[in-house]
């Protein structure tokens with residue numbers, strides 16, 4: 215959100231009740247509590263929908279997209295790639311499966327944005343470690359098991375500096 219804000223985007227954020235003020239503080243002009251209302255029912259069009267919780271599908275989000283709008287979803291799966299291919303062939307709207315990739319150059323760009331004050335939230339090693347350990351053990355923040363893909367459990371190791 216902070217990166218989008220830094221390039222001039224006007225942001226509507228969607229989060230749970232406990233995070234409303236936090237989401238506002240990092241740049242949302244308007245915040246919707248998904249526990250109290252359904253953002254898919256909004257009578258509004260967006261240039262970009264970044265579905266960081268993988269809470270919807272392209273078909274569900276499409277009525278909220280501008281004519282050349284882009285829907286980005288962080289849970290790449292076959293249906294999403296199929297929707298992306300169909301959209302590319304049939305419409306100016308786009309469906310984009312998002313896969314995080316990091317390398318030294320990207321991390322250096324992020325470090326510069328943090329140094330320049332574009333990214334304002336920082337985490338200390340001690341505050342970041344518990345969440346990292348839970349995630350490394352295969353759990354998300356609510357404690358649900360993650361990492362089970364096609365019948366096998368993927369084990370993730372923490373980064374070297376965080377063990």
Ligand SMILES: NC(=O)c1ccc[n+]([C@@H]2O[C@H](COP(=O)([O-])OP(=O)(O)OC[C@H]3O[C@@H](n4cnc5c(N)ncnc54)[C@H](OP(=O)(O)O)[C@@H]3O)[C@@H](O)[C@H]2O)c1
Pocket residue numbers: 228229230231232233248266267268269287288289290312313314315354355356
């Ligand atoms: N493609 C990639 O590279 C990549 C990388 C990391 C994660 N992911 C995927 O992205 C998704 C989120 O990962 P995460 O690490 O952020 O998980 P997380 O720590 O469990 O957080 C999920 C967030 O989504 C919010 N949320 C849940 N249901 C929602 C809804 N219906 N509408 C709007 N917000 C909702 C929750 O808000 P509250 O806490 O306020 O309830 C929570 O903050 C997962 O599906 C994960 O597998 C993909």
